[in-house]
Amino acid sequence: MFLTEEKLEARIHELSEHRYREAILIPKFRFLADEKGEVGARLPETKEWGEITVGDYWRGRDVYAWLQADIDIPKQWMGKEIVGLFDFGKTGGGNNSGFESLLYLNGVPYQGVDSNHMEVFFPKDAAGSKLSLTFRLWSGLEGGGIPRSQEHKIKRAEVAWLDEVIDDLFFTGKAILQTVKILDRHSPERQLLLSLLDRAFRQIDWSKPKSDSFYHSVAIALQILKDELKKMEKKHPVTVRCVGHTHIDVAWLWRLKHTREKAARSFSTVLRLMEKYPEYIFLQSQPQLYEYIKSDYPEIFEQIRKRVAEGRWEAGGAMWLEADCNIPSGESLVRQLLTGTRFLRKEFGVDCKYLWLPDVFGYNWALPQILKKSGIHTFMTTKISWNQYNRMPHDTFWWRGIDGSEVLTHFITTPEPNKDWWFYTYNGVITPETVQGIWNSYRDKAINQELLLSYGYGDGGGGVNREMLEMRRRLNDIPGLPNVETGRADEFFERLHKKIKETDQYVHVWDGELYLEYHRGTYTSQAYNKRMNRKMELLYRETEWMGIVSTMLNADWSHYPFEQLNEGWKIILRNQFHDIIPGSSIREVYEDSKEEYETAEKYALSAWENLSKSIIIQQEESTVTVFNSSPWVRTDFIRVPVTAETKKGIWKDGSGKELKAERVGDHWVVLVEDVPSLGFSTIRFYGEESGNTLAQTDLFHIGSSEMTSPHYKIKWNDKGQITSIYDFEAKREVLDDGKCGNVLQVFEDKPLRFDAWDIDIFYQEKKREVEDLRRVSVKEITPLYAIVHFEWGYMDSSIKQDMIVYAHSRRIDFKTEVDWKEQNQLLKVAFPVKIRSTLATYDIQFGNVKRPTHWNTSWDYAKFETVVVLCQENGHVKQREIAEF
Structure with a gap:
């Protein structure tokens, strides 16, 4: 009747801009186009700058530019929170069409500034000094689809001091009103909170905003809220444990080179927020990103190391990056874990025990075995909630693998802001809706009352912003909601293991693959990448085997190409990222990937050539050494060029047995039989001898x-x-x-x-x-x-x-x-x-899995497209059951 909620929402929105006081406008910047667009670029030294004014537009697709301005901070701002407010434009919706920039403060990389992070808090001692502000802007891309230029308007550039009383009232009022909106209409907490908020905001004197009476009335309103909230006892059995995160796709709607800059912007923002919020804990997976930062921005990397050492920055996740788990071989998945955990241990002293894969398109049945053998006992994902037909029956359970190994598995159940989607998200924001929704969605309430909420703008969005941290503080004090506390993911998983061990409730087991009922086209898109991935997996395995043979024969490790092969493997692992190898990225990503595969191939072939010289002693043209790198005895054809000495005659193996052979054009095709596994055979040509002739x-x-x-x-x-x-x-x-x-x-x-x-x-x-x-x-x-x-x-x-x-x-x-x-x-x-069979057997990593050939249930017909990792023995695809789909 009195539109109380609508009135309060309008007043809170109006209060927002009054937080920034005595703003000093930056009317124009020096402007310089960055033609090279290099990764890790340093401040330009040229004096040939142009000029751009607030209100002007800057345009381009995948272009960089420098903005520079100096500003004097008044001495009278001493002791105040000094904040910069910057908005350099957004072309469309989402996180991919807004500006992104890295701010250099007095020549040093300081913070990421983008459409989700437009506030910059300057050092406490900035008052009375001159600040040099230099922004390296990136225009962004269109976010997929037809390439087009982005158009950004320089909308805002100013420096002010933050009125902490108004800021506190703004966030407290916003948190209470959002809570009121999601609580049951008959809830007593709802009525008390709405009445309290209305009473407090009535105290604000809006007759003359920015006057002393206005600021005094705001302080009274805030005090009322705080005093009354303290009287409302909060008792809730559920705790939502919040860990900051920025899910950075290593490539997707942007290229690898853009990811390197995104990481620098996002990580510098984390470091600045940690200075302001001592309770802030941040998790970042994917050691590949840390390696980028170490190479491109070593000063940022050293700051990260310090935060990791104090326990507030959690370097985890285990894998080198968030790899696809269906297309890569078992060997590749092992190397993802080995390379990732080695880096974390070497650079940060971290022994990671959990796998963090929120956004990967399904998980093969061998993964629990691979994890357990790699020292990983916990697995977390969110993506399975994107199933098209079926909701997984449990969110905390034991996942049993192909050999019986089990890992504790936990699904994050944070709801998407879009109420029409039933997907859960790994890019959460902290609102009453999410902290209540994560508990409402959770299916295993009887065994666990503590949930993990991963929050921060992801998919390239820059991570946590200040609003999320302020909201978390307030939601933890508001009755009617779960407790909202900060924490580390590794400690959460350890507590979860303890609860599972001590519970008297049945803990369910999922015995089989975690098939994602979505994104089935990623098994076929961009076939070149999938072919090259498999080709490189095999080539590197054979090259490494050749290296071991060489080392054993020569009793010398000095020539083993460790560095060359490790760098090549990193290329393979990088291109197994869950938006590269599936084929779900923009065209430019595959141009980069093609170049990377060519580089990886050169590394391996160069190593192979050098290693083979140390193994194969000089032999006559009539003698050929045949290597078998497979773990089984092999019979197969080889092709041998015809030379002057091998024009006519027969081929024999080492025992003198004649081999089946036929000259086809300028080559001999020879059937070499029973080459031992991980071994070799030598065959020899005997000229002018005649053998058994087989009539075609x-x-x-x-x-x-x-x-x-x-x-x-x-x-x-x-x-x-x-x-x-x-x-x-x-x-x-x-x-x-x-x-x-x-x-x-x-x-x-x-x-x-x-x-x-x-x-x-x-x-x-x-x-x-x-x-x-x-x-x-x-x-x-x-x-x-x-x-x-x-x-x-x-x-x-x-x-x-x-x-x-x-x-x-x-x-x-x-x-x-x-x-x-x-x-x-x-x-x-x-x-x-x-052949009549209700099941078909598919080869997967380190084994096989049975899948239905019928559509009896929704779980069956959801698997109308599946993936198989081909296994060969003796050159034959192993026939098990064959079935028609």
Whole structure:
């Protein structure tokens, strides 16, 4: 009736600007375009500055500029909180289109200033001195989509002193009013708080703002609030433990070079806030970011070290960075942990025991085993709450891995500000809605009454700001809400372990993968990166194995390329970040990634060449040493160039056994048998000797639409689709009745939200097949193998494929090259086989996982797209169960 809440909201908003008193305007700045845009740039020394005035615009895409001004701080401000207020413009919504800047105070990096952090508190002794303010501004990018210039207006630049009484009343009033809005309308605390706030704000004399009577009345209002709040006893069984955090994507809507600057801005802001708020505790994961800071801004890094030593800056998280956990190999995930924990131990003396992965798109079943063997006993994420169909039944539970290992797992349940989303967030703000909402959402209240709230603007937003810290102080005193206290994540997890150990309640176990029912398109987007990741994983493994062999043979570690390989591995690990390897970043990120992979490849190939020279003694052209870096005995083909000495003859192994070989053009194709695991075999060419000759027609017969090998009879139709694969040994048809294999299928790929991220379940409603077969030919036919080549056209795209069958192996390879030029279309290939199974077994890191082939429940059909890490033995993909989806 009296619009009390609306009235109070208006008065609190009006009070906000009165906090800053006797403001001194900075009407203009010296301006200098930063043409180079270098990482870690230092103050420019040129005298050729231009000028920019408050109210002017500055424009550009991914451009830097310097603003510089000097200001005299009045002596009479001695003892007051001196604050700068700066707003350099924002083009659109979100955290990605606003200005970002690093302020240098008197020539030294001081604080990040951006659209979420527009206040700068200067040192206590600034009164009576001249301050030199230099801002390095970055325009930002468009945040994805069509590249466009950003337009920013220099809106505000002034220095004032903070009226701490008005500031206190502003935040206290805001905290109480927000609490009133979320409490139950019948709650007694709600009525008491609303009445108290209204009574206090009635004391303010608005007749002449900025007058002595106005300031006096504000002090009276504040005293009333504080006195009455003290009388309201707060007893609440729940504690929300707040830890500051800035989730910095190492690359996403910006490039790696931008991340290095974001880290400098964000971390310097943390350091300044810690000076003002002694209770402030901040957590930063991803040692990659610390390494950037150590290299680019060593003075900031040393300040971080001091805060880590005193316990207020928590360097944790374990992994080198927040890596994707589905696409990288098990070896890579181990190295993520090994590289990350080593850095934390070396630079900060920290022994991290928890994995912090708030924003990764699903977690493979081998992860608990990897964690336990790495000394990690706790796992935290938030992203699983983004499931499309199903909410996980528990938020604190034991996650049991592939070998039975268990890690205590905790989900942060902070609600998103957008009430229409059921997602939880790792970029929380501290409001009554979040501190109450995190408890309301939590599903395991019987075993735990303390929750962890990670707060701070993330995804490049710069982290915690002063408002969050002020609000936390006040919410902790307001009845009707959980206790709101600060704390470290590692100490929270230790207490959680203790509670789980002592509880008499059942603690649930999740035995299986943590599949994210979202962002399924990230298994296929940016295929080049996924291919190069796997190629580098294998290359570096083989190079390291070669290094060990060299060291053992020569009894000398001095030539092992430690530094070279470690730097290469860091490139691999960096590009496994959960927005790089999944394919969910902007185009420029993949330009950088391509260069990085090329560098990593050069490192490994250079090391390989040097190491091989120390292993392989000089040998005749007729002798070849074949290495097998696999952990299994291997039989496979090698190709050996034909030389003057090896034009005609036979190949034999070390025991004198003749090897199956065929000269194909300018190469010999030799089938080398039973090369020992992690070992080698030597084969030799014997010229002019004649061996057993295998007639091609005895092994392979190829017609216009069918072929016969020692193992199969294969038929195809005029579309290039396989109509039959008859297995001679099993005496059965492999393909399902009436269905074809090797069917190239194209689906309309238009998801509801994120184009590069998502494949939605309805994509299957619109399907067409690639039927324009333009060519079929016999590419090669030898006594060892045969290759049939297919070529198709589809709209503006082309597809080339080699079907390879072997004499020595039952394997059939389909080597496919696709030049894809289509938009919003998804290409797949189908092999419907004649096997009935309700489960399919997929290889994953260090093992395998079974997934349903049916859609009985929402948990089943949610997995309509899944990922597999291929495992090979003897060069064969291991056949377990095969199923049609």
